[in-house]
Amino acid sequence: RTTCEGIRNRTLADLDVWLDIFEERATASGAEVLWARDGEEVGRLVVDIARRHGVSKAAKSKSMLSEEAHLNEALAAAGIRPVETDLGEYIVQLAGETPSHIIAPAVHKTIEEVEALFAKEHGRPIETRTSADIPDMTREARQVLRQHFLTAEMGITGANFLIAETGTAALVTNEGNGRMVTTLPKVHVVVTGIEKVIPTLEDFATLMRLLPRSATGQSISNYVSLLTGTQREGEHDGPQKTVFILVDNGRANLLGSAYQDMLRCIRCGACMNHCSVYFSLGGHAYGWVYPGPMGSVLTPLYTGIENALDLPHATTGCNQCGSVCPVRIPLPRLMHQLRTDQVERGLRPLSERLAFKAWAWLAGRPALYRWLTRRAARYLSWLAGEDGRIHIFGLAPGWTAGRDLPVAGNRTFHELYKARKRA
Structure with a gap:
């Protein structure tokens, strides 16, 4: 962990240098490198690439930055169909929802909900399956997604890391969809943040000792893909066009700030x-x-x-x-x-600021503070009655609108502490 922290810190200290090296090496390998200031620019760039290559369908591997950029919405508005191919992302897309976890996007869905969703979206009567069987549903999704892999003209992925010394995108997946998205379509677009760059392959190997373990508890993920350039002469798969879109979207503002440490995040x-x-x-x-x-x-x-x-x-x-x-x-x-x-910056509500000022004033006067807390404890205990709960309380209407407010008792901490010392 100390070594990986050091790798990320050293990279961020000279981020512009490593990004320039990555651009130089990636371009030399046959890829194109573009830069995007924000999510809106990401959408414009991807749509432009898609139109230039006659793309009507884009198969996507899981990418949190594409969620930041609302890329699916931008593609759909341009008449291009985006299809999520990570199983969790696919389920969420069919449901018209957003991911609830960055590693397991559909963790909030029950088996029964997914079964009903598949039956509806795949045009199959729900009665054709006797139970919500996970392997069976996975096979069904695989059959549907396979057709998208074979017919999509563009593949869109993120990148877990960008390796500067070789101009390589590292993609870590468990389902294999990343391999399909990056090898079958004629165009591959990598949309990723500028903070994902690391200096060397050796650094990548070190970080890979932590990423799968921290994300899923695996010693290594099922698929680790290192993607460099375009399809070379004599190769039978791979994209004819590879484009890296390196995105800022607020990241550069964190450099040199009190929040720079957050740029170390590896999204585990x-x-x-x-x-x-x-x-x-x-x-x-x-x-x-x-x-x-x-x-x-x-x-x-x-x-x-x-x-x-x-x-x-x-x-x-x-x-x-x-x-x-x-x-x-x-x-x-x-x-x-x-x-x-x-x-x-004065962004907290006035009532909250006044409450804390009042508390600070009272806390500086211990005798008055203890006298008032004793009276407050007795009053709350009286309001609660025998069951020890307040059902309606004007000072906390949001709380008591849906639940009771439990009361600790009619004696304060100071009173209990003194009684314990005497005992």
Whole structure:
């Protein structure tokens, strides 16, 4: 982990240098390298490439950055059909939903929901299968997706890493769809963030010791593809045209800032797999592409702090996310910094700011603070009655509209502490 953290830090320190090297080597191998400032520009570039090559259908491997750029919507608006080929992404696309996890996009769907969805979308009566059998449904999806692999004129993927010394895109998958998308269509477009570049193949080998283990618990994923250039003379598969679209979309703003550590992220999903808030809320509650602790930091940074005020507060402060991160991103500290920025920019509600000022004033007067908390404890206990729960409370209408408010008791911590000392 220390070595991988160092690789990512050294790369970010000279990111412009490594990106220039990658562009030079990728171009020398026969690929084209384009640059996109934001998601809208990504859509324009991909649509332009598709039109120049007469593309009517694009087969896609899982790419979080294409979700950032709303690429599917841009393609569909241009009359080009995007087809997700990762099974989880395919299920989510059929359902008209967004992924709830970056590694398992359809983890929120039940077997029965997927069975009904397949029956509806594949034009098959649901009664033709006696039970929701996962291997059977997987075979059905495979048959449908195979036709898309064979007929798509363009393949679109992300990249887990960009290797500067060879101009190579590294693609790590478990389903094999990445191989199909990158070898069968005549055009391959790689849409990825500028922070994905790493210096050497040796660095890639080191990072691969952590990525699958952190993402799925595997020592190595089923498929590791290193994609360099276009189809060469004598080769029987591979694209005739390869285009890399390297995307900023807010990443450059993090360089040299208090949030630069977030650019180390390798998108393994380990942080959300250990997050109690994520397990309680689910991925869709985070409101954008990235759920979990990584989303609580990335979403405000990429979409604007003022547009995601609640996310930095979606934490218990347990540091599980920080302790499991394979590249040691201090996620709790970054969320704390975002909360600090909100306060300094006056983005918190006036009622909240006044409440904290009142609490700070009281906390500086211990005798008055203890007297008031004693009275408040007695009052809340009286409101709760015998069952110890408040059913309707004007100071917390949002809470009591759907649940009871439990009351701790009619004695404060200071009273209990004194009684214990006397005992």
